[in-house]
Amino acid sequence: xxxxxxxxxxxxxxxxxxxxxxxxxxxxxxxxxxxxxxxxxxxxxxxxxxxxxxxxxxxxxxxxxxxxxxxxxxxxxxxxxxxxxxxxxxxxxxxxxxxxxxxxxxxxxxxxxxxxxxxxxxxxxxxxxxxxxxxxxxxxxxxxxxxxxxxxxxxxxxxxxxxxxxxxxxxxxxxxxxxxx
Amino acid sequence: xxxxxxxxxxxxxxxxxxxxxxxxxxxxxxxxxxxxxxxxxxxxxxxxxxxxxxxxxxxxxxxxxxxxxxxxxxxxxxxxxxxxxxxxxxxxxxxxxxxxxxxxxxxxxxxxxxxxxxxxxxxxxxxxxxxxxxxxxxxxxxxxxxxxxxxxxxxxxxxxxxxxxxxxxxxxxxxxxxxxx
DNA sequence: GCCTCCATGTAATTGGTTACATGATTCT
DNA sequence: AGAATCATGTAACCAATTACATGGAGGC
Numbered sequence: 001x002x003x004x005x006x007x008x009x010x011x012x013x014x015x016x017x018x019x020x021x022x023x024x025x026x027x028x029x030x031x032x033x034x035x036x037x038x039x040x041x042x043x044x045x046x047x048x049x050x051x052x053x054x055x056x057x058x059x060x061x062x063x064x065x066x067x068x069x070x071x072x073x074x075x076x077x078x079x080x081x082x083x084x085x086x087x088x089x090x091x092x093x094x095x096x097x098x099x100x101x102x103x104x105x106x107x108x109x110x111x112x113x114x115x116x117x118x119x120x121x122x123x124x125x126x127x128x129x130x131x132x133x134x135x136x137x138x139x140x141x142x143x144x145x146x147x148x149x150x151x152x153x154x155x156x157x158x159x160x161x162x163x164x165x166x167x168x169x170x171x172x173x174x175x176x177x178x179x180x181x
Numbered sequence: 182x183x184x185x186x187x188x189x190x191x192x193x194x195x196x197x198x199x200x201x202x203x204x205x206x207x208x209x210x211x212x213x214x215x216x217x218x219x220x221x222x223x224x225x226x227x228x229x230x231x232x233x234x235x236x237x238x239x240x241x242x243x244x245x246x247x248x249x250x251x252x253x254x255x256x257x258x259x260x261x262x263x264x265x266x267x268x269x270x271x272x273x274x275x276x277x278x279x280x281x282x283x284x285x286x287x288x289x290x291x292x293x294x295x296x297x298x299x300x301x302x303x304x305x306x307x308x309x310x311x312x313x314x315x316x317x318x319x320x321x322x323x324x325x326x327x328x329x330x331x332x333x334x335x336x337x338x339x340x341x342x343x344x345x346x347x348x349x350x351x352x353x354x355x356x357x358x359x360x361x362x
Numbered sequence: 363g364c365c366t367c368c369a370t371g372t373a374a375t376t377g378g379t380t381a382c383a384t385g386a387t388t389c390t
Numbered sequence: 391a392g393a394a395t396c397a398t399g400t401a402a403c404c405a406a407t408t409a410c411a412t413g414g415a416g417g418c
Contacts, residue, residue, distance in 0.1 A: 004405075005276050012283035022369050035278040042406060044371060064369050064414045080286055083295070087277045087302075092338070095186050096268045097216040100331045102193035104323035105261055114264070121268075142285035149349045150281045153342065157273070160341040161334065168330045185377075203397050223378060225399060245386045245397050 001053045006038055006046050008082045011055055011075045016143045018059050018070040021047055031147050034129075034154050050075070100168075108172050115169035122162035129155045182234040187219055187227050189263045192236055192256045197324045199240050199251035202228055212328050215310075215335050231256070281349075289353050296350035303343035310336045 003011070013019060013027055024047075025040040047069060050056045055075035060068040071079070096118065103111040133151050184192070194200060194208055205228075206221040228250060231237045236256035241249040252260070277299065284292040310332055320326055 005279065006405080008283075009279060012286070015283070015286060020369075021371095025369095032279070032282065034272055035275050035282070037272065037274065037406090039407065040370075041372080041408080062369090066369055076286070079283060083280055083283060083287055084291070087280060087299070090275050090277045091215055091218065092273060092275070092335075093218065094216050094271050094273070096271045097331055097334060098186070098190060098213070099264055099268060100334070101213065101216070101324065101327055102189075102196070102260060102264060104327050105193070105196060105257070106264055110265070118268070143282065146282055146285050149352065150278055152349070153278060153281070153345045154273075156341050156345050157338065160337050164334045164337050168333070171330065187377080201397075202399095206397095218378090220379065221398075222380080222400080243397090247397055 001055075003050075003053070003055070003078060003082070004046070005036070006042060007050055007055075008079060009036055009038070010043065010046060010050060011071050011079045014056055014069055014071040015076050015079055016141055018068045020062070020066045020068050022066065031132075031151075035150065103172075112169040112173040115165045115172070119162045119165035119169070122158045122165065125158045126155055126162070129158065182236075184231075184234070184236070184259060184263070185227070186217070187223060188231055188236075189260060190217055190219070191224070191227060191231060192252050192260045195237055195250055195252040196257050196260055197322055199249050201243070201247045201249050203247065212313075216331065284353075293350040293354040296346045296353070300343045300346035300350070303339045303346065306339045307336055307343070310339065 009028075009032065010024060013024055013032075019027070021040065021044050024043055025038075028036070028038045028043070047056065051058065051069070054072060055078055056069045056071050058067050059070045062068060099114075103114065106114070129151055133148065133155075139145055139148075190209075190213065191205060194205055194213075200208070202221065202225050205224055206219075209217070209219045209224070228237065232239065232250070235253060236259055237250045237252050239248050240251045243249060280295070284295065287295070314329065314332055314336075320329075
């Protein structure tokens, strides 16, 4: 059975604690949203597949027809195996960065304005991340610690991009036509 | 007519100079590969759609049945419009970063090893980017300059992630159990 | 009674990758 | 003659988003 990235993410979450599809959807909307996203319409069918593969099992049936799942031993083993296998190349796919390749089509002042607006957006994201970080004071589960570490990656990434955007804007607007060599 | 991101990328490339589908495929394999990727199987149908929408036109028929396209005035206008519209949120979707959330399932030493290996991979990518940068000495088209600027973003990004990964590894291995507060 | 949140599912469509398929030109 | 490269296309499949659809439980 081949398990998708979404499948591995669900298995990882369900290895920390049993959850319903609804809870999992919320997890993807909150902490996980910044590295991987998924809608409930993708999650529910994936849960059914994982049950079929014996990687998770339903542990409880609650009110409103809710179903709580937990990872089986096989499921946890699958996550560990995934974590130790080769990670993909993961070339970043960014429409925002793609646009940069075509900024020569705008007047330099407009291109610089675009970049400065980008810097602002990246800084705003830093602020959002930092407020997320402040709202999780206590660590209940070891997983929380890793959430913080991933958050730090996000903060550093956004700060780097903000700095880059300002540098690029100056490069274009201030720097004169073309500094060959 | 709604134009996809791929469509805009093709329009942008064809605004710089007329090219064949083969040439465009090569462009996506080289410089553009780091921000957006596309295979020929996606490019050829998209070109047909853009012709249908009047955004590009075939300017020349070469040997081996090759077809050269250029952006029309409407096509160039569409790119400029796209560049000035709102860029999407573009939350980074990274399987490599997703894994970090589940590293609590490994022994700390294994988790740290994973992160140090990540740092190495990011540094390797920096080296690759830098050699790409050295291989484009002269700027023929204004677009080349923007390619360099985008490349700089890639270099800064990879360096940031390498530093973060080393920091995280130390945090886990050296830092003791849990630094609450 | 009404609104909000909890809770689960399916269908349609788009975007993207992998695989299948073919053939012409150029270089050695 | 054979290999590499140029060149274009289609089909099948997978991943992901948006829209459709339904209903129960709890709070006001």
